[in-house]
Amino acid sequence: MADAEEACARADVIVTATTARADTPPLFRADRIRPGTHISCMGADAPGKRELPPELFARARVFCDLPEQARRMGESRNAPEETVLTPLGEVLVGRAPGRRDAADVTIFDSSGIGLQDLYLGLALLEELDITL
Secondary structure, eight states: OOOHHHHHHHOSEEEEOOOOBTTSOOSSOGGGOOTTOEEEEOSOOSTTBOOSOGGGGGGEEEEESOHHHHHHHSGGGGSOTTOOEEEHHHHHTTSSOOOOSTTOEEEEEOOOOHHHHHHHHHHHHHHTTOOO
16 A cells, blocks of 8 residues: 555645644645646645645645635645635636646645536536536
């Protein structure tokens, strides 16, 4: 069985949904994340919680539900102040770019907006031409 460091070094997609605390080490080291990796994090949903190493934000493009909410109660609370948080909704409607390059490290800081989740699910079903 691979440990977290080894698994992260091999992964294309990482999803974190833990109860990790800010007073403990992050789940993995930033240098273990290779170019092109996408990370979806949703466990740091309250003050005092942290899953990602803060230095990872310096080399990642960060997307979120709502920047104000992500800064207040998401993983982005732990990001440097200058980190740009792009609302996922802006990408979905074409007002902001998503991944620009195959080597981009991307982070989605999910703090939860149900209506946006529903819209994204419907857009994916439409794209895949699936009828319910």
